[in-house]
Amino acid sequence: MNSGSKGRKKRWYDIGLRYALNGLIESIKTERNMKVHITATVIAIILAFVLKLSVMEWMILLLTIAMVIGMELVNTALEHALDYVAPERSSEIKIAKDIAASSVLLLSIVAFVIGLLLFLPKFIAFLT
Numbered sequence: 001m002n003s004g005s006k007g008r009k010k011r012w013y014d015i016g017l018r019y020a021l022n023g024l025i026e027s028i029k030t031e032r033n034m035k036v037h038i039t040a041t042v043i044a045i046i047l048a049f050v051l052k053l054s055v056m057e058w059m060i061l062l063l064t065i066a067m068v069i070g071m072e073l074v075n076t077a078l079e080h081a082l083d084y085v086a087p088e089r090s091s092e093i094k095i096a097k098d099i100a101a102s103s104v105l106l107l108s109i110v111a112f113v114i115g116l117l118l119f120l121p122k123f124i125a126f127l128t
């Protein structure tokens with residue numbers, strides 16, 4: 001299949017997956033928050049295997065992880081775009097960035113509570 005005026009052959013990884021993976025890798029490399037989210041995700045997934053979550057609990061866990069990481073990615077994209085279009089300090093940019101950051105904070109708190117609800121009872125049962 002041709003990819004338009006250049007007539008270059010379009011490969012499967014040109015359909016956006018390559019760019020999406022690049023975005024994910026870039027944000028993990030550059031964003032401290034993303035490293036925290038990925039670490040928490042790995043710990044949660046190991047715990048989920050050890051404590052044998054049910055299918056429904058796995059679905060809740062995976063949705064929660066996707067929501068937090070997805071929101072962090074959107075927040076990071078917004079920060080980059082704002083830094084490019086308005087590199088100077090301004091109160092409007094501050095408000096915009098603070099609001100975007102608060103969406104990640106809100107989801108992170110909810111994810112923490114969901115983690116406690118999912119894991120704590122099983123952890124206590126596992127120990128007793």
Ligand SMILES: Nc1ncnc2c1ncn2[C@@H]1O[C@H](COP(=O)(O)OP(=O)(O)OP(=O)(O)O)[C@@H](O)[C@H]1O
Pocket residue numbers: 079086087088089090091093094095097098101
């Ligand atoms: N252009 C700006 N004008 C005003 N405040 C800003 C601006 N950029 C960032 N801030 C403030 O700094 C906070 C963190 O912003 P951001 O995550 O982009 O980090 P940064 O300012 O680039 O610095 P660092 O990443 O080193 O903490 C924002 O929530 C906002 O309060």
